[in-house]
Amino acid sequence: MSSLTSSLADAPVQDTTRVRTRSYSNRHWGNALFVLPFVCVYIALLVIPVADGFWMSLHDLDVLSGDSTWVGLQNFVRLWHDGIFRGAVWNTFVFVLMTTPAFVALGLALALALNRQDRTGTALRTIFFGSSVLSVTIVTLVWRLVFMTDIGLLANVMHFFGLSAINPLTSSALALPAIALVTVWWIIGLPMMLFLAALQQIPEEIYEAAAMDNASRWRTFWAITLPSIRRTVALVATIEVILQFQLFGQAQLMTNGGPNNASRPIVQFIYEAGFQQWALGYSAAAAQVLFGLMLIGVSIQMWLSRRHDAQ
Amino acid sequence: MSTQHIAGKRLGDRLILLAVIVLALIWVAPLIWVFGLSFKPNAELMRHTNVLFSPPFTLKNYTDILGNSSVFRWILNSAIVSLGQTFLTLVLCSLAGYGFARTEFPGKKVLYIAVLAGLAVPEQAVVIPLHHIFADLDLHNTYSALILPRLAAPFGVFLMTQYFKAVPKDIEEAALMDNTPRWKIFWRVVLPLSVPAQATLGIFTFLNAWNDYLWPLISASKPEMYTLTLGLATTQGNFAQSEGIGFLMAQAVFAGLPIFVIYLFFQKYIVSAVAGTTVR
Amino acid sequence: MKLNDICKSLLACSVGVGALAAMPAHAEQTTITLARFFGACEADYGKVNDVTKAKGECGIITSLVNQFNATNKDGIVVKPEIAEWGPYYDQLTSRIVAHNVPTIAVMHQSVLGDFVSRKLVEPLDDGFKSVGINTADFTPQARHGVILGGKTYALPFDTWSWLWHLNTNILKKAGLTNADGSPILPKSPDELLAQAEKVKQATGKPYFAWTTANETAAPTRTFFTLVYQQNAQVFSADGRKISVHTAAATNALTLMNKLWTGGYIKKGLDYGATQQAFLNGDVAVDVVGNWTIDDFYTAAQKPDSALHDGYDVVPFANLYSKQAVFADGHSWVMIKGGAKSDKEKKAALTFMKFLWDHDFDWSRTGHLPANNTVVQSAQYKAMPFRNNIIDITRYGVSTPSNVPRQRAIEAIVGEEISSMMLSGKAIPAVEDAIETRVNTLLAGVK
Numbered sequence A: 001m002s003s004l005t006s007s008l009a010d011a012p013v014q015d016t017t018r019v020r021t022r023s024y025s026n027r028h029w030g031n032a033l034f035v036l037p038f039v040c041v042y043i044a045l046l047v048i049p050v051a052d053g054f055w056m057s058l059h060d061l062d063v064l065s066g067d068s069t070w071v072g073l074q075n076f077v078r079l080w081h082d083g084i085f086r087g088a089v090w091n092t093f094v095f096v097l098m099t100t101p102a103f104v105a106l107g108l109a110l111a112l113a114l115n116r117q118d119r120t121g122t123a124l125r126t127i128f129f130g131s132s133v134l135s136v137t138i139v140t141l142v143w144r145l146v147f148m149t150d151i152g153l154l155a156n157v158m159h160f161f162g163l164s165a166i167n168p169l170t171s172s173a174l175a176l177p178a179i180a181l182v183t184v185w186w187i188i189g190l191p192m193m194l195f196l197a198a199l200q201q202i203p204e205e206i207y208e209a210a211a212m213d214n215a216s217r218w219r220t221f222w223a224i225t226l227p228s229i230r231r232t233v234a235l236v237a238t239i240e241v242i243l244q245f246q247l248f249g250q251a252q253l254m255t256n257g258g259p260n261n262a263s264r265p266i267v268q269f270i271y272e273a274g275f276q277q278w279a280l281g282y283s284a285a286a287a288q289v290l291f292g293l294m295l296i297g298v299s300i301q302m303w304l305s306r307r308h309d310a311q
Numbered sequence B: 001m002s003t004q005h006i007a008g009k010r011l012g013d014r015l016i017l018l019a020v021i022v023l024a025l026i027w028v029a030p031l032i033w034v035f036g037l038s039f040k041p042n043a044e045l046m047r048h049t050n051v052l053f054s055p056p057f058t059l060k061n062y063t064d065i066l067g068n069s070s071v072f073r074w075i076l077n078s079a080i081v082s083l084g085q086t087f088l089t090l091v092l093c094s095l096a097g098y099g100f101a102r103t104e105f106p107g108k109k110v111l112y113i114a115v116l117a118g119l120a121v122p123e124q125a126v127v128i129p130l131h132h133i134f135a136d137l138d139l140h141n142t143y144s145a146l147i148l149p150r151l152a153a154p155f156g157v158f159l160m161t162q163y164f165k166a167v168p169k170d171i172e173e174a175a176l177m178d179n180t181p182r183w184k185i186f187w188r189v190v191l192p193l194s195v196p197a198q199a200t201l202g203i204f205t206f207l208n209a210w211n212d213y214l215w216p217l218i219s220a221s222k223p224e225m226y227t228l229t230l231g232l233a234t235t236q237g238n239f240a241q242s243e244g245i246g247f248l249m250a251q252a253v254f255a256g257l258p259i260f261v262i263y264l265f266f267q268k269y270i271v272s273a274v275a276g277t278t279v280r
Numbered sequence C: 001m002k003l004n005d006i007c008k009s010l011l012a013c014s015v016g017v018g019a020l021a022a023m024p025a026h027a028e029q030t031t032i033t034l035a036r037f038f039g040a041c042e043a044d045y046g047k048v049n050d051v052t053k054a055k056g057e058c059g060i061i062t063s064l065v066n067q068f069n070a071t072n073k074d075g076i077v078v079k080p081e082i083a084e085w086g087p088y089y090d091q092l093t094s095r096i097v098a099h100n101v102p103t104i105a106v107m108h109q110s111v112l113g114d115f116v117s118r119k120l121v122e123p124l125d126d127g128f129k130s131v132g133i134n135t136a137d138f139t140p141q142a143r144h145g146v147i148l149g150g151k152t153y154a155l156p157f158d159t160w161s162w163l164w165h166l167n168t169n170i171l172k173k174a175g176l177t178n179a180d181g182s183p184i185l186p187k188s189p190d191e192l193l194a195q196a197e198k199v200k201q202a203t204g205k206p207y208f209a210w211t212t213a214n215e216t217a218a219p220t221r222t223f224f225t226l227v228y229q230q231n232a233q234v235f236s237a238d239g240r241k242i243s244v245h246t247a248a249a250t251n252a253l254t255l256m257n258k259l260w261t262g263g264y265i266k267k268g269l270d271y272g273a274t275q276q277a278f279l280n281g282d283v284a285v286d287v288v289g290n291w292t293i294d295d296f297y298t299a300a301q302k303p304d305s306a307l308h309d310g311y312d313v314v315p316f317a318n319l320y321s322k323q324a325v326f327a328d329g330h331s332w333v334m335i336k337g338g339a340k341s342d343k344e345k346k347a348a349l350t351f352m353k354f355l356w357d358h359d360f361d362w363s364r365t366g367h368l369p370a371n372n373t374v375v376q377s378a379q380y381k382a383m384p385f386r387n388n389i390i391d392i393t394r395y396g397v398s399t400p401s402n403v404p405r406q407r408a409i410e411a412i413v414g415e416e417i418s419s420m421m422l423s424g425k426a427i428p429a430v431e432d433a434i435e436t437r438v439n440t441l442l443a444g445v446k
Helices: A002-013 A016-025 A029-034 A036-057 A074-081 A083-114 A119-133 A136-147 A153-160 A175-187 A189-199 A204-212 A217-228 A230-245 A249-254 A266-276 A280-310 B002-037 B042-047 B060-066 B071-102 B108-120 B123-136 B143-151 B155-165 B169-177 B182-193 B195-211 B214-219 B228-234 B245-270 B273-278 C002-015 C056-071 C088-097 C109-117 C125-131 C140-146 C168-173 C189-203 C217-229 C247-261 C271-279 C290-301 C342-357 C359-363 C372-376 C406-423 C427-443
Strands: A059-061 A068-070 C030-036 C076-082 C104-108 C158-161 C163-167 C285-288 C311-315 C325-328 C330-333
Touching: A029 A036, A029 B071, A029 B182, A036 A059, A036 A280, A036 B071, A036 B108, A036 B123, A036 B143, A059 A280, A074 A280, A083 A119, A083 A175, A083 A189, A083 A230, A083 A266, A083 A280, A083 B002, A119 A175, A119 A189, A119 B002, A119 B245, A136 A153, A136 A175, A136 A249, A136 B002, A136 B245, A175 A249, A189 A230, A189 B195, A189 B245, A204 A217, A217 A230, A230 A280, A230 B108, A230 B155, A249 A266, A266 A280, A266 B123, A266 C088, A266 C406, A280 B108, A280 B123, B002 B245, B042 B245, B042 C271, B042 C290, B060 B245, B071 B108, B071 B143, B071 B155, B071 B182, B071 B195, B071 B228, B071 B245, B108 B155, B123 B143, B123 B214, B123 C088, B143 B195, B143 B214, B155 B195, B169 B182, B195 B228, B195 B245, B214 B228, B214 C088, B228 B245, C030 C342, C056 C076, C056 C342, C056 C359, C076 C342, C104 C109, C104 C342, C109 C140, C109 C330, C109 C406, C125 C342, C140 C158, C140 C330, C158 C290, C158 C359, C163 C168, C163 C290, C168 C189, C189 C247, C217 C247, C217 C285, C217 C325, C217 C406, C247 C406, C247 C427, C271 C285, C271 C290, C285 C290, C290 C311, C342 C359, C359 C372, C406 C427
Parallel strands: C030 C076, C030 C104
Antiparallel strands: A059 A068, C104 C330, C158 C325, C163 C285, C163 C311
């Protein structure tokens, strides 16, 4: 704020050309016009609904009859004591920890391997992107057929190797990892392409210099590639944490949260409370908790990447 | 020494490629399965789902889709909604991304953090309030209602900001010296550099719009306003997941094709030499 | 006129009021909307307006509507608004909130109570009288489902229940058929366990296919059936409390657990896999609802089928003292605000009367009729297996209509019972969890 007033105060004493030149690098209200359209949409369609949702979480609400009673923080207290919800929070964290590193590592590996402009590259990229095209209904249906007890693809492969087959979706220990696997299969395309787009930004000359030095593939990667795309690594990690925190369809359709609440994520809990049990206030409270957890997750990542930037 | 090294590198390249091809085969197997099942009679699939390459085959699953008189209307709706959302998202996010990455204005940092905080908002937290807002405005069952809510997602802004930050400053500075207006620099100099990021954002905005389900479900209740994803889901019988597997798979192939077209259109802008040569 | 049309379609494209274009062209017509699931099948039945030519839920309801539109003399046009089965109620609720209500909507009898208690559904007694639907013709099960507090809130369309679909070829190998080929059914839990062991010894196959994976309502239906057969209840009289720390509930859970741990239930089956297992002859008995009768019957006609000359279906076998089985049904309701005028209301009632008169056609889906006249008709009894299951319309037990959120409760109960089977959760812990979760849910309902 103070620099704005000072620049305004400075303005009259300087010739117009200089003021305009300076204003590009200095703070200027006009520059806010770039972000204004998005910010308007953002406030109207995200900030206001979020505030509305928070207000709902402090009420006991019935959508259909329109009844609403102020209950303060009671919904949050109830969540704290709800074993199913605590299980859902745990499952969600485990799921994020399983999938995010996989998306970053595999996405980057595929991008590095497929950053080539020949037909092979195009074909392979299309395959890895291809699964993203399917809707969650189809993805889960196909994988349920793959995992199907005794006669599914997995069971057949296991039998072929003389192993006893089990349907991972019916095991409390394996259900969540199986859902994680399916999720990685489904949407590896996004991180892969984000990394590809970033690799395009690294100038050829740097690699040429490295090739002259006979630097090994591994050294080139650590010394040149990774530092050049560190912003994208942070971006992908952040995006994946956010996306995977919101796990829903895969779990609902493949295991319905079971067995024994071993794979119910928070969003499924929110959906069930809101849409099946019609406990809107309770559902909104759970959504606020998820929002809070994700906010903490995003902040930590931003802080980490910023600290990394500063170094 | 040097030739040996290069030979080793070549071998390494081949091994990596081989590994990726093996992985790709695993990746593509379920996709082939989806495709194959879409040509099988549903009654057959009630008994077995692991016989792909033996007859009988049928086109009935596809003719059933095309036999629905609303299906072209749904495709039109989906195209309007998805393309509209993609176009508007690219416009809004490029502008905002540039504003946040490359310009200064009072309160920028706070505003950017506020926008990033929006990344953490789960869809489920806003869907009911949004439904109320659009109901109050009497906008349900319109294209506006189907397009607008997704425009508020900060993902694109985050992506474009990160991307613009990586564009070297000196490219702009030359133009700044000439007193070119800021919007011209954005339009002529910086925007062309961001084509790979735009293409990535474009593909995924289109993809998410096309496959979106929960919001269209509660916003569009008139069949003539259904999107393709929603419309096809309504044609499924109550036990489609066991009685209509072939039909479901045909729907998946049918609904997936337009996304492939968009992907093929955009992807060449992602991996092309355009960006690499101009950026230092 | 033409210009006007162009204007309209331009408007429709640009502003997105597609509905404008679809407005009725003739003023004398009364258009009413019909919100339903059951799928869409225009390719096969879009032009069929003779219901006798249709098969399956989708085919029959589609051609019923076509037939009504083609034959009614009052200029009524019924416009179906089809939704997906899974999220049907989510969509219906959001339509009510957005004041965009269909004239008629399909509704499960187990859900009706929630809508009635919020005064969202119109009572229809007077309306039914005016078009000649006699509520005395409702079957006992249907009456229970749609009459709440003395008022009729919906037109019952069917009853569906929990059945044993039998592979008599397997039962025969285990010596569990009579001389005439009819199955010998167990009459007590011990007999059931003994029979299941016999099947295992004789064929190596499990007795049952139950949907235990990724589905929650199936174990609930079995559990409720077993409790009801002991002449016991799970809900309190006011419908606001569940109690499963009872001898009857423990008996039921113990039996289910014994069958599971004894290997008499094929493990790891979701809904689709359950049906596959039965069709492929991997099990003797498939426990599922009415809706699969037609598919199984058709499959059994094929000479290469495991069910060839060996398919039969009976109500869930009576293992205790009282004849009872879990039941629910589909019905048609008029939500407040749906009919915009008396004329539309009249039109809706006229269509309901048409549906009521064609209850037999709907019962060809495998669902049980809600109309007593159909139950007693020779035409109905002449259909395969219908004689076996017809009595369910009399003794079927649905969850009391004063219990709110029945579907959510079924989901919770089923999930806990699945935990017992899939993860070995102990019976007392299952009972604790059911009571805590359901009673918390019920306490939150105003």
